[in-house]
Amino acid sequence: xxxxxxxxxxxxxxxxxxxxxxxxxxxxxxxxxxxxxxxxxxxxxxxxxxxxxxxxxxxxxxxxxxxxxxxxxxxxxxxxxxxxxxxxxxxxxxxxxxxxxxxxxxxxxx
Amino acid sequence: xxxxxxxxxxxxxxxxxxxxxxxxxxxxxxxxxxxxxxxxxxxxxxxxxxxxxxxxxxxxxxxxxxxxxxxxxxxxxxxxxxxxxxxxxxxxxxxxxxxxxxxxxxxxxxxxxxx
Numbered sequence: 668x669x670x671x672x673x674x675x676x677x678x679x680x681x682x683x684x685x686x687x688x689x690x691x692x693x694x695x696x697x698x699x700x701x702x703x704x705x706x707x708x709x710x711x712x713x714x715x716x717x718x719x720x721x722x723x724x725x726x727x728x729x730x731x732x733x734x735x736x737x738x739x740x741x742x743x744x745x746x747x748x749x750x751x752x753x754x755x756x757x758x759x760x761x762x763x764x765x766x767x768x769x770x771x772x773x774x775x776x777x
Numbered sequence: 778x779x780x781x782x783x784x785x786x787x788x789x790x791x792x793x794x795x796x797x798x799x800x801x802x803x804x805x806x807x808x809x810x811x812x813x814x815x816x817x818x819x820x821x822x823x824x825x826x827x828x829x830x831x832x833x834x835x836x837x838x839x840x841x842x843x844x845x846x847x848x849x850x851x852x853x854x855x856x857x858x859x860x861x862x863x864x865x866x867x868x869x870x871x872x873x874x875x876x877x878x879x880x881x882x883x884x885x886x887x888x889x890x891x892x
Contacts, residue, residue: 671819703883710780711820711868711883753819763810763872764833765881767819 669694673768688739690754699757700737706750781884796856802871809852810870
């Protein structure tokens with residue numbers, strides 16, 4: 668069975684500090700990994716996905732198959748980054764369902 | 778494009794009543810997914826539908842829950858004889874028909890409260 672773990676419910680940092688939101692997964696095949704973000708009073712939206720290897724709003728995430736991790740990083744946090752972040756996994760079986768972690772709330776203080 | 782629409786946004790039902798949640802996908806999207814989020818938990822997959830077909834219902838509780846996506850009109854998630862444990866946020870997502878399965882666009886959710 669596939670599983671996504673986000674060990675931190677809350678991460679609080681000061682503006683300008685580096686940010687790392689942790690995500691670990693368990694899956695025996697080759698998963699697709701994603702980060703979704705939900706800003707206050709907005710809907711859940713896709714932030715980035717590992718296959719595109721892109722940087723969005725200064726965030727990056729690298730898939731580490733050896734450690735089964737997909738941590739989200741940003742070198743300098745901004746106050747507007749404060750939001751709920753969810754890591755999600757999709758299997759390589761063609762099944763479209765996403766498996767989500769429980770989420771981490773990022774608070775960036777001024 | 779107004780995005781994925783869900784209504785109602787908030788729904789209060791007494792135990793034993795029925796709850797009907799509606800989801801209108803984005804224009805041009807023919808795939809709909811329903812997820813449930815219990816307090817302090819992540820979203821959990823319930824069902825994946827295409828027009829007039831249930832493709833994957835592996836996350837649906839075996840009893841009281843059903844979903845449909847008719848040829849015309851929104852997708853409906855129906856919960857019969859609701860219980861307190863059904864209180865949750867229910868999210869709908871849609872995706873286009875091409876094989877970009879990661880492009881799931883989410884609605885604002887319906888918060889169901891069972892009293």
